[in-house]
Amino acid sequence: MAHRYNTLPASAGVGLKPEHYREILADRPALGFFEVHAENYMGAGGPPHRYLEAIAEHYPLSLHGVGLSIGGEGPLDPTHLARLRHLIDTYRPASFSEHLAWSSHGSEYLNDLLPLPYTAESLDRICGHVDTVQSALGVPMLLENPSTYVLFEDSTIDEIEFLAAIAERTGCGLLLDVNNVMVSSVNHGWDPVAYIDRFPVDRVGELHLAGYDETQDSAGARLLIDAHGSAVRPDVFRLFEHTLARTGPRPTLVEWDNDIPDFPTLLNEARLAQQVVDRVADATPKAAE
């Protein structure tokens, strides 16, 4: 069912970092795919494109946008859509994904994935944006569940219902970020297992894993930060195993974007994720195809 949305293999991949280009091409490690942040490849030319081209000869690519501001108030930026289309036409990635979040307002780009109220009005607007993306890019997209630190008094729709409605109305797939589920659940007092159990798993085309940081809010409550700067935490790995038991094997990305480790360390995280995928694959009847 997942293959409605992309052609990534149902195994572990990692984010592609310039620090690791040469090692990857020299060693060609066994990995399901590489994911790239689209905005880092929007220069006209130069070494980043040369390396990406070389790596794309050996691995499937997942193109992951971080700057489209799908959750924003204004219309999507046609220039940015054209840049994405150019990358898709050039590299033919196996998957394209973006976030349920916003990052641009007026002419300013805020360089973070910001939260939004879940209302009938925002639902209509985002469905319109997802339709625009899918027709401008000519491929189906995956929309990622956010990690959030605040709630909105105006919200009238639960996050999972909101995502499910977008997928239903636009035909898009969903990217289920298990670390984001843990972060938002702890931050808002939700049950992360119940979140996974209610998630529309037949829409899930990819999973994400990452490491969180931890602090406290003014009331002394645990506040998890989606930091992407460390190894995946044990509770997120357990939630990942629970998720896979529901979804069956899925393409799974290990994200590590800050304090980037050496490549063997990142590869080891991917291997840990792959072990979980393999365990679940062995336990899943072949009918899951």
Place this chain on the structure above:
Amino acid sequence: MSTFESFAAAIANPDLPPPRGLSSVAGANDPLRFAVYRNNVHVSLVSALLKGFPVVAALVGEPFFKAMARAYVAENRPRSPVLLHYGDGFAAFIASFPPAQKLAYLPDVARLEYAWRQAYHAADRPPLTLAHLSGIPSETLPEQSFAPHPAAALIASSSPIGAIWSAHQQTPPAPLDTGAAQSVLVTRPHHEVRLTVLPPHDYAFARALLDGASIGDAAARNEAPEFDPGTALVGLIGAGAFASPETAQ
């Protein structure tokens, strides 16, 4: 003000309270929770500058750099989600940043690092070669002009910025071997960005050629007795300053 508008305004201005309409599991609009977003925006942009200007950061130390970058970010948020070009005004900002006033070389080092980054991401284009040059009849050479290569940039400074940059390509930095003014040509003839310190008397010639002047006009700008246009031109072509005419669009 819409939710988005007040959210964006409160991120930009740390003196503003969190936007109205936020809540938390405890019910309250907790400023510490909103501060995570404000912090993410500022810290991620400061990190982008730190990554883009590593020699400037090494010269002033990370705490000074971060304070300076924070001040820049506060006044200059990106206008595009493509951050490859973010920091284009950083050199000018440093020049006007009072605590950096005594560091006359610092804005020029920043200009050099920005040019390096733009060269790294510039369009791919074969460079003009000496073979092209030898194919031009010598009587028409003075009228000949060349298109600059997309990666080419020329940074003039009254400080030894080429030597400063080179010294910081290793940790700890190598000792500086010159205090002289330097003009640096930035190119990417094939895959690697290259910095070339020009002989001082070649600068005006190089500047004019890169701005589209003919060889004859460019040579006439330079009156230094030791200047030799032939040697200068061969040097510029060898560094990859011009684009091959065969692939001109």
